[in-house]
Amino acid sequence: MREVAVIGIGETKFGELWDKSFREIGIEAGLLAIQDAGIKGNEIDALYIGNMSAGKFIDQEHIAPLVADYVGLAGQNLPATRIEAAGASGGLALSSAYMAVASEVHDIVVVGGAEKMTDVSEVYAQEILASTADQEWESVFGATFAGLHAMIARRHMHEYGTTKEQLAQVAVKNHKNGALNPNAQYRKELSLEIVISAPMVAEPLGLFDCAPLSDGAAALVLCPLDRAKSYTDKPVRIASCGQAGDYMALHDRRDICVMDATVVAGKKAFKYAGIGPKDINLAEVNDNYTISEILAIEDLGFFKKGEGGKATEEERTALNSEISVNPSGGLKARGQPVGATGVAQAVEVVRQLRGEAGKRQVKEARYGLAHNVGGTGSTVIVHIFEGGI
């Protein structure tokens, strides 16, 4: 096993990209990353691309060779692989690429993540999201994706006294960060009052407790660490990657208020990286719903179980506080093109560790963590990155 570094990053704006097709956003992010890495097309050994549901959103399966083709690499018969793990598709594309480079199967690999969600109706898009839960025993009865997370929130409020205001503070913080991110879907701050009084989607979650539907793509270029400096002054090392699974349906989980997969994946990642939660002050975590971020910061070990709401309320996860959680704006404000999310999180962490995050720069971050979740927690993947190497 050899060490792996990230030498290039790229992402499109996230939002309702009416003028851009799936192919176009894939190309855009890929080109940006390749240019950022300073590599030539014929140096690329493989493409791994995360995508949740192109088959339903744009009637197109088999999107990996499609993107490779339109980035201009079909001529070199590039091996391209699509990874699907619901919301964790991007994170798993990254880990697949990481394993390929670490195991010396490939040298230079492009990782992508892309999703085009806004061509179909909103109602249908939500149904597609719900198909990442247990279709036969949750979704079929009308449990929407938001509804499942709302049930987690309700139970968390019941067991730990978490309040609606605390949930709303997650959104307020992330929109504040998003306002500083030129690529974010939402770049306006939201007040607590607006978040709390928003129309209900699935009680207790309202409109602003939920990440939007988005189009977007992100990409990274990986190469062996010992070669990274020939491409960039600021390579970022992938210190570790931990993945874990869990029961599919929320009703089968051991504890509705704990994402066991996050706990296990996080522990694996910390162990392999040789560090602990206290060494992290920069994290991009899953916040597709405000309750998800609260669970994430608890289950990753940043705060005790049940205290995530309070910690958020006390601004201990704000930009440049104890731990900067979701400095990009998170899925909430930056946007959530599902397959792209895991890659976009990594792009942000790398950008931060390089010191290139502009107004939202997290100061003195040596390590950064990316936490990517599929479904209501049946797949979780955690990557830890190290900068300043």
Add this chain to the structure above:
Amino acid sequence: MAIPRFWREIPSRYNLIGTECGNCGKKFFPPRIICPDCHRKSVGKMKNVRFKGTGEVVTYSVIHNAPKAFEMQVPYIIAIIEFEKGVRATGQIIDCEPKDVKIGMKVVSTFRKIGEDGKSGVIYYGYKFKPA
């Protein structure tokens, strides 16, 4: 929804048929073919078991943004119900005002329409829960 896909699950959806591990006795709903604790020792030994449908609300939400098939019922209550320790299911709560649902509330299963394939398609029936 594809007809055979629904038809296969009728025993569980109409009559709450789950399974019991012939090795350790643990019960499951919906039915499982393999016990997650006993693994290969359970293969071929899972027995059908019928749940009475009585249970308690573990958590719930009131849905306002619904999939197309459920738009007519908005707002409706979705909940996780515990039949017995370790056996839980997800379903709607009906015959109850949203403001009256409570964690710990006792419920019993009923037989209701859970969907249909449009006006000329098959009607899907299954369980929903009402206050006991």
Add this chain to the structure above:
Amino acid sequence: MGCDYVEIGIVSYGAYVPRFRITPSEIAAVWGVDGESMSKGLGITSKSVPGPDEDVITISVEAARIALARCKIDPKDIGTIYVGSESHPYAVKPSATIVAEAIGATPDMTAADYEFACKAGTAAIQTCAGLVGSGFIKYGIAIGADTSQGAPGDALEYTASAGGAAYVIGRENVIARINRTCSFTTDTPDFWRREGEKYPSHGGRFTGEPAYFKHIISCTTNLLQSIGTKPSDYNYAVFHQPNGKFPVSVAKKLGFSKEQIKEGLLTPVIGNTYSGAVLIGLAAILDVAKPNDKIIMVAYGSGAGSDAFDITVTDAIESLARDGSQSVAAIIKNHTFVSYATYAKYMGKIHLRGA
């Protein structure tokens, strides 16, 4: 028709009425009609409305499950299920098979759906009695249920409602013996619905004397004559009840008192449940009846026909659980009123986005 050498009767029963209600005034206000007069004229104060996830099949299952929960028969001993309705969810695909699956009676049995306007449920009872009496089957279930509709603004809109009841018919553990049944059938087009039409049509005043009254009176008279009984011999009488007035009128014409029909007259609060009407009425009577009580039940179905039954309650009724949440009184008590808008939405009279 009667079987003198073997005891056939009701082994158990169950009724179910959806919990939503609407008043005639609420409906009348929409059409610019005087609600109070409508209410008085029809003898109705409210009618039941099925929820958006209810239909004849769900109502039948609820009723059948109540019936089976309080008797000790094995569902696998049920040899047949007939569901009678004029609002079956499918025009082709029997409600009976779904009900059979939901109560665990499949697959070694027969089943079919019946239609005969409001007397499809009693027709089902007659068939079950025949199959049971001849020894073909051990137990049969007859169900009458409807989620009937009246066209917006039509007189029927004030009375057409939803509900149903299920009867387990057998020879063992009989709680009420069906001593005799008799029918009177003619081709009388008083009320009908053509294939593909959403709402039924009717002959206005023609539905009274030549239809409802003629058939019920003839049938009842024939039944009494064939047995040799008179109205005062009965403790309870339940007649088909399309509104709150007709059954009172026909009872009077036949010589039955208001006291006798009181227990089984539910249309004033739940509306006309069509195929469920006399069966729910009978269930309400059985909830309070004592051993040896005599009951006469006379159904009427447009098109037209009447089925009459002479029933005697047995001692075994006391071993049936009758006063819990499954009693007709308890089920009817559990109700909540809705507006015309909600009613129209639930009944599919207005369609979300024109679906």
